[in-house]
Amino acid sequence: MxxxxxxxxxxxxxxxxxxxxxxxxxxxxxxxxxxxxxxxxxxxxxxxxxxxxxxxxxxxxxxxxxxxxxxxxxxxxxxxxxxxxxxxxAGLFAFSLLALVKLAGMTLNILFVMIIVQAVLSWINPNSPLAPILESFVGPILAPFRRFIPPIANLDLSPLFALLLLQVFMIVVENLQRQIMHAF
Structure with missing residues (x-):
């Protein structure tokens, strides 16, 4: 304990x-x-x-x-x-590689949370002081989706597709972490 x-x-x-x-x-x-x-x-x-x-x-x-x-x-x-x-x-190389993969996972989690917060803020208070920062972070991620997915009834669906893609990347990173742990 x-x-x-x-x-x-x-x-x-x-x-x-x-x-x-x-x-x-x-x-x-x-x-x-x-x-x-x-x-x-x-x-x-x-x-x-x-x-x-x-x-x-x-x-x-x-x-x-x-x-x-x-x-x-x-x-x-x-x-x-x-x-x-x-x-x-485990060896130091395994830990150093795993630490790098953990940072990649943290980055994906940061983006995931920021996309959700940005989507909610865009409905509740689009002029929030936090909005420009969130747009700086997630704008480059959402831009490709926004080009191909037009808003439907003034509802931007690009965050939904970005979240799906981020979830796929999270699964890949999680599997990579498992493989590193088993390899070393």
Whole structure:
């Protein structure tokens, strides 16, 4: 039972921190304005580790690689910690690859939630302060669907088809995680 509690706390606390780092990476990549409260929140809670990491991990073509590498490192630490507590053995390469796949899964989950929130906000309050940020994230995903699927009675069905495609990708990522665990 104590191991379950430690695993839960490790996965929750470090998982949320990894999520914040990954969101900060995407916020900077999409050039969401710094003055927005969400951006400032992400910067505030992750800056203590991102600033020192930027000395060693340079950005590349406008991408803040230090933030992405830190998100990967936190996932790696979670996997190592859980593995030590459970007693499973795997190589460092397996854990590093699995941490990368976990980040891909987190990205898909972020997009899934944002598409749902954006669709609901478009019905309830399309002028919400959150709407431009959500559109920045999900606009590129929905654009191909919007080109081929016209609105029906002023109802945009593109989020529905995007969610279906994201669900397929989530299944692929989940199977990839299983295959990595079984291979190593």
């Amino acid at each position: 104590p191991n379950q509690i430690i695993i839960f706390l490790l996965d929750t606390v470090l998982g949320l921190f990894s999520l914040a780092l990954l969101l900060r990476f995407y916020v900077q990549w999409l050039r969401i304005p710094y003055y927005h409260p969400i951006t400032r929140f992400l910067v505030t809670i992750t800056d203590f580790v991102v600033r020192p990491a930027r000395r060693f991990i340079p950005s590349w073509r406008g991408l803040d690689l230090s933030t992405f590498v830190l998100a990967w490192l936190v996932q790696f630490i979670i996997l190592i910690g859980i593995s030590l507590l459970v007693g499973t053995r």
